[in-house]
Amino acid sequence: MTKRDYYEVLEVEKTATADEIKKAYRKKAIQYHPDKNPDDKEAEEKFKEAAEAYEVLSNPDKRARYDQFGHAGVGGAAGNGGPFGGFSGGGMSMDDIFSMFGDIFGGHSGGFSGFGGGSQRRRFRGSDLRVKVKLNLKEVSTGVEKKFKLKKYVECNHCHGSGAEGSSGVETCATCKGSGSVIRNQQTILGTMQTRTTCPTCNGEGTTVKEKCKVCSGDGIVHGEEVVTVKIPAGVAEGMQLSMSGKGNAGKHNGVAGDLLIQVEEEQHPDLIRDDNDLIYNLLLSFPTAALGGTVEIPTIDNKVKVKIDSGTQPGKVLRLRGKGLPSVNSYGVGDLLVNVSIYVPEALNKEEKSELEKMENSDNFKPNTSVKEKIFKKFKNFFD
Structure with a gap:
């Protein structure tokens, strides 16, 4: 894959000063830092790309060779890797990047684990x-x-x-002199490269325990x-x-x-079902109450409330009790209590009850009219759609 121009990566002009390059890299590193973009491979590659660009442009000798010969001048011809092996299959690890360039953040980590590198x-x-x-x-x-x-x-x-053990039991690490990190010299084809790594003696704490x-x-x-x-x-x-x-x-x-x-x-509540901030109650009405109307008790979170049932209430009707639901966790209003009406049909009748219903069956008032049929059909159609 063809490498992008290092100045383009950091979004600086070719005449940019060392301080401008440093600030540009810091901005890119914060933007694409792995802690800020977890499991984002694209951001990780951009983070590495910015580090590679800064490693070259922050070094006067490498920058001069790059300005004259391009990527070939710093051993980074397309596909051949560069100072970091091209960041593709080998080369320096993320820890190496943090330890090498962590000091440019001046100890202000902004909450990111890698920022600050060996200086912290x-x-x-x-x-x-x-x-x-x-x-x-x-x-x-x-x-x-x-x-x-x-x-x-x-x-x-x-x-x-x-x-x-004791107040004088902790002492400054003799290996890193309290900094928590040590400098390691690496021989590369470009000469000696210095990297800062965690102190192996104190594991980066800067102090050791005598007793x-x-x-x-x-x-x-x-x-x-x-x-x-x-x-x-x-x-x-x-x-x-x-x-x-x-x-x-x-x-x-x-x-x-x-x-x-x-x-x-x-x-789980014995009577109420939660739907986001709304609550649902399934009301089962007797046929006489649905036909004649009346008053029923509806359970809420706090107590029971009386609700008027209009005569001729049909199954499937929804009664809305505003403000009887749950508050939003963000304090943006309160939900409602929705009462779904169903009609109870007796499973067994005595002779007298059967006789009365047979008489009513022949009445036009007990035969569903066209408008009622259309309403029921529409409700079922919407349900299945």
């Missing part, structure tokens, strides 16, 4: 914890506080998380428990996941604590 010390992060919370519709409608007793890693009280804590064996964390109160907002739904930052397992050596992830489950 590594801090261990504790793992996340996951819990499930089951809520009924009443709790969903109002929001609720739930308490969890978590078994987790907590900071060691004996060493206060340092992992060292390990007797309680936590040098980790700075121990098994413990914590009671955590979680505020569940109104309107949450089945499958939603809430997060509490810093309430997961503690990180080793005063590292960053993980998060607590709360998975929401809903208890």
Whole structure:
């Protein structure tokens, strides 16, 4: 595949200064950083392409050769790889890119793990914890506080998380002098190339423990428990996941604590069915009530309400009780309670009941007219369509 012009990749002019090239690369690296574009192969390739362009244009000698001979001048003729093996099947890894160019971000990582490279010390992060919370519709409608007793890693009280025995048990790493990284020289066809990698002695922390804590064996964390109160907002739904930052397992050596992830489950209501923010109730009317009209009680989340039934109510009619549903989790209004009307037909009748119905059957009022037939046909047609 033909390589793009390096100036075009970074979107700078050929007369751009070193500072302008540096700023342009930083902008591209932030835009296509893997942490910002997870599982995006195209973004990853653009990230690598920008790093390759910067590696050449930030070096005065390589830039001069590139300006004169193009990709061939820096060993990067199309398809033959370049300083990074063309970023296709071999060459430098993503870690190498971070360690080599991380210092251009000036320690301002913006939340991305690779930014800062070897200029920042590594801090261990504790793992996340996951819990499930089951809520009924009443709790969903109002929001609720739930308490969890978590078994987790907590900071060691004996060493206060340092992992060292005594106040003077931690010392600056002799290998990296506290920076958390070391410089490695690599011989390439273009000469000696310097890369910055994580210090193998302190694993990037910048410090080492002279004598390990007797309680936590040098980790700075121990098994413990914590009671955590979680505020569940109104309107949450089945499958939603809430997060509490810093309430997961503690990180080793005063590292960053993980998060607590709360998975929401809903208890099934005996009468009401949830449909997003609306609630559905299936009302089964007796034939006399549907024909004559009357008043029925409808269950809601809080209590029961009386609803008037008009005479001649047909099966399939939907009554809407506004504002009797659930609130939106984003506080944008409240849903409704939809009452689906069905008519109960008795399965067994005595002689007197049969006689009365036979008399009514011959009445024109008990024979469905054309308009009723059309309404029923239309409802069934819409259902199957």
